[in-house]
Amino acid sequence: MQLILDFPVSPRYSFDNFIVCAGNRTAFEFARRVADPAAGDRVLYLYGPPGSGKTHLLMAAGERLAGAKVVSIIACDTLAGDDVSGGDSLVARLHDAPVLLIDDMDRLPDVRRRREDIWHLFNEFYQSGRGIVVTGAVPPRELTTVDEHLISRLLWGLVARIDVSDDDSRRLILKKLADDRQIMLPDEVIAYLLVHTRRDLHSLKGAFDAVVRQALASGRKITLRLARETQER
Numbered sequence: 001m002q003l004i005l006d007f008p009v010s011p012r013y014s015f016d017n018f019i020v021c022a023g024n025r026t027a028f029e030f031a032r033r034v035a036d037p038a039a040g041d042r043v044l045y046l047y048g049p050p051g052s053g054k055t056h057l058l059m060a061a062g063e064r065l066a067g068a069k070v071v072s073i074i075a076c077d078t079l080a081g082d083d084v085s086g087g088d089s090l091v092a093r094l095h096d097a098p099v100l101l102i103d104d105m106d107r108l109p110d111v112r113r114r115r116e117d118i119w120h121l122f123n124e125f126y127q128s129g130r131g132i133v134v135t136g137a138v139p140p141r142e143l144t145t146v147d148e149h150l151i152s153r154l155l156w157g158l159v160a161r162i163d164v165s166d167d168d169s170r171r172l173i174l175k176k177l178a179d180d181r182q183i184m185l186p187d188e189v190i191a192y193l194l195v196h197t198r199r200d201l202h203s204l205k206g207a208f209d210a211v212v213r214q215a216l217a218s219g220r221k222i223t224l225r226l227a228r229e230t231q232e233r
Contacts, residue, residue, distance in 0.1 A: 013059035019176045021169035024053055027160035031057040034131055034158065035064035043132045043157025045105075047139055051200035052162040054135040058101055065099040065131045072097055074121075077107040079114050090117040091124070100125040105136040110145040119150050126153065165199040173201065177208050188224045196231055207231070 015035075020028050027046050033039040044061070046054045062071040072094055094100065100121055108114060125132050136143060139161070140154045164170060171190055178185035189211070197207040207230075214230045215222045 013056055013063060015060045015064070017180075018053065018056055018060060019173045021164060021172045023164040023166060023169040024057075024162045027053075027057055027162045030158040030160045031061045031133070032064075034133060035061040041158055042129060043126065043134075043154065045134045045136065045140055045154045045157060045159045046162060047136045047159075048162030049137065049165070049200060051202040052164050053201060054162055055103055057162075058103060058133045058135050061131065061133045062099050062101045067098070071099065071101060073101040073103055074118075076102065076104045076109075079109055079111070090114075091120050094121060095124070097125075097130075099131040099133070102132075102134045105134050105146060106138050106143055108143075108145045115145070115147055115150075119147060122150060122153060132157070164201055167194055170194055170199070170204055173204060174208060177205065181212070183212060183222065185222060186224070189222055189227045192224055192227050192231075 015028070015032060018024075018028060027048075030041075030044055031046070033041045034044040046057060048054055059071070059073070062073070074090065074094075102118065108118065122132060134154065140146075140151045140159060143151060164173065171194060174185060174190050174193060185208075193204070193207050193211070197203050210233075211222055211227050211230045214220075214233075215226060218226075220226055
């Protein structure tokens with residue numbers, strides 16, 4: 001069982017390639033503040049639906065705070081049970097980490113040992129002045145398996161909701177994806193994808209990528225007809 005996911009610093013999860021829109025602008029600014037030592041903010045909790053960009057900002061902040069070091073991220077959905085990977089506790093494993101990153105806190109199992117580990121880690125990083133970034137699907141008060149004292153600590157820091165499900169945000173995201181690849185994406189294609197794609201960010205990107213792949217494979221321009229054919233496959 002893998003409790004901690006190690007990932008190298010990668011430009012894939014940077015602030016520079018994060019698509020900023022109305023639904024995530026506050027979260028983006030808060031993440032940059034936590035990643036800036038001069039700002040003084042050290043704790044950030046981001047919440048929103050799956051595919052909204054929470055993990056991207058979590059890793060972008062980790063990349064900025066860790067520099068060239070490898071960053072470890074605690075994935076709460078892998079913490080079920082009492083076994084500890086490799087025989088090391090979470091606290092021992094992350095004792096010297098440059099930043100504490102916890103993804104999907106709402107999926108933390110209701111296991112006393114795990115709750116205690118997360119609490120001890122939070123305190124250690126908080127007292128040492130290191131950055132702490134946590135994500136979840138719900139606001140801090142709705143974290144049902146997290147102890148009240150930790151919820152209070154999260155509320156002491158910066159808290160931001162991410163929601164990019166509105167059409168204006170999704171339209172901006174599609175335009176940015178197309179601009180970054182220097183692709184002409186007609187407005188009628190954007191309108192079609194907004195109607196025929198699920199509202200989460202992963203589905204939107206997937207639909208866009210599918211249309212681009214089909215255009216390249218067939219040697220055709222991106223048109224409404226091509227988008228329809230791609231969706232019907």
